[in-house]
Amino acid sequence: xxxxxxxxxxxxxxxxxxxxxxxxxxxxxxxxxxxxxxxxxxxxxxxxxxxxxxxxxxxxxxxxxxxxxxxxxxxxxxxxxxxxxxxxxxxxxxxxxxxxxxxxxxxxxxxxxxxxxxxxxxxxxxxxxxxxxxxxxxxxxxxxxxxxxxxxxxxxx
Amino acid sequence: xxxxxxxxxxxxxxxxxxxxxxxxxxxxxxxxxxxxxxxxxxxxxxxxxxxxxxxxxxxxxxxxxxxxxxxxxxxxxxxxxxxxxxxxxxxxxxxxxxxxxxxxxxxxxxxxxxxxxxxxxxxxxxxxxxxxxxxxxxxxxxxxxxxxxxxxxxxxxxxxxxxxxxxxxxxxxxxxxxxxxxx
Numbered sequence: 001x002x003x004x005x006x007x008x009x010x011x012x013x014x015x016x017x018x019x020x021x022x023x024x025x026x027x028x029x030x031x032x033x034x035x036x037x038x039x040x041x042x043x044x045x046x047x048x049x050x051x052x053x054x055x056x057x058x059x060x061x062x063x064x065x066x067x068x069x070x071x072x073x074x075x076x077x078x079x080x081x082x083x084x085x086x087x088x089x090x091x092x093x094x095x096x097x098x099x100x101x102x103x104x105x106x107x108x109x110x111x112x113x114x115x116x117x118x119x120x121x122x123x124x125x126x127x128x129x130x131x132x133x134x135x136x137x138x139x140x141x142x143x144x145x146x147x148x149x150x151x152x153x154x155x156x157x
Numbered sequence: 158x159x160x161x162x163x164x165x166x167x168x169x170x171x172x173x174x175x176x177x178x179x180x181x182x183x184x185x186x187x188x189x190x191x192x193x194x195x196x197x198x199x200x201x202x203x204x205x206x207x208x209x210x211x212x213x214x215x216x217x218x219x220x221x222x223x224x225x226x227x228x229x230x231x232x233x234x235x236x237x238x239x240x241x242x243x244x245x246x247x248x249x250x251x252x253x254x255x256x257x258x259x260x261x262x263x264x265x266x267x268x269x270x271x272x273x274x275x276x277x278x279x280x281x282x283x284x285x286x287x288x289x290x291x292x293x294x295x296x297x298x299x300x301x302x303x304x305x306x307x308x309x310x311x312x313x314x315x316x317x318x319x320x321x322x323x324x325x326x327x328x329x330x331x332x333x334x335x336x337x338x339x340x
Contacts, residue, residue, distance in 0.1 A: 021170065024177040031184035048195070049280045051287040053294060057193040068279075119193055122279045129275030131282070139203040148283055149195040157241040157288065 044069035044086045049124040050153035057147055062115050064104040066097070068130060069123030083126045085134065094130075097137040121149040196286055201330070218259055219266045221250045225285060227276025234259075240284050247292035251324065264296070264324050272331040286328075293326045300324065 046069040057063055067086040071079040084091050087100045105113050118138060122131055138146060223243075224232040231238050233246055251267045253260040261267035269289060273282055294309070297320050301309040305316055312320070 017174070021173040021177055024174055024181055028177055028181045028184065031181065031188055035184055035188045049283040051196055051283055053196060053287050053290040054194045055197050057195070060193070063193065117197075119195065124278070124280035124283070126279040127275065128273050128277040128279060128282050131279055132273075132275060135200060136203075139200050142202065144200040144202060145197075146200060147193070147195040147197050148286070149193060150283060150287075152194065156291070157244060 041089060042067065042086070043072055043075055043089075043091065044084055044123070045072050046121050046123045047125075048121060048149045048151055051148075051150040052153050052156050054150050054152060055147075057117060057119060059115070062108070062112055063117050063119050063147075064101070065119050065121055066100075066134060067121045068126050068134065069121075070125070083123065083130055085130065094133040094137050097134060098141040101138070101141045101143045115145075116143065117145045117147055118143050119147045119149050196283065196290065198286070204332075215268055216262070216266075219261050219268055221247065221261075221267070221269045223269065223271045223285065225271075225273040225277045225281055227274045229278055229281040231285070240281070240288060243285065243288040244292045244295070247289055248296060251292065252296060265322075267325075268327045268329055270329045270331065289328055290326075293324055296324050297321070 044067050046067055068083055069086075070076075070081050070083050071091075079091065085094065085097075086092065087096060092100070101118070104116065108116065120131070120134065135146070138144070222232075222234055226232070231240065231243065233243065234250075238246060247269065249257075250260050250269075251264050253262075253264075271285065271289075273285075298309040300320050300323065301307055301312055301316070304320075305312060309317070309320065
């Protein structure tokens, strides 16, 4: 067997790492492209309710968000503690929802408009009065696909 | 002016990988693949101004009336119940295995009418919706198991449609109004 062993052979060549930066950059670009930084600063505190029969929202690009909840700690002094609606970056009244939906629609191509979903991220402490107002406004502009954002509850009644 | 020509200095690219790794780790950490989940609902279209409000009359027995007041108490067909009993009651109402004359004639004719107060908490509302959906899902699953021996979500499109048609989920939400104890 010793036949096969060559004494004093060449030393193992070092692995060429010159393509490593390329590989890493490729990964980097992938993550840069897929990362969605949160565009909106939440000005309301939202703890979504828990439910068991929940579905995933498929296309993120086709979802517009409406937040409902009490103002955050830093905003309390100015805006009180009653639940409010937040659209994009500012507090809004239900009357501003049609305008918001129109803007969301204008930002998408016409073919995508029927698939637009509105995700209602409401705090579980919120009252239905405000939520109902929002729902009525959504119906008025024919944005009928909605999704009550909830987290998964494992315990089933 | 004469310039001394020097060979262009090589930029050391050895640290490139380190820089890229650093950036990569930053993006890895900040990326939040948060899947948005929730209860999907389709709202009814807004009624036309001139359209008569109650153009369809349903038999009393085919409607399960659920009222939720501002104290988050549930009234199902005139009976005070808790959230935990709602699924059982809904399933009995839809399927009506005992052919009770006060419950739905057939699952297709069953309609659930949900009415809540402006003071009802959002959490209660979601729990009610969740239980109603759970009732339908369970009934559909039972039927899928009995008929095809597979779970409802494992069926093909035709089978799904057939079961969906059998257990048609009709939840009618009343036009908003105050029903007792609003703030």
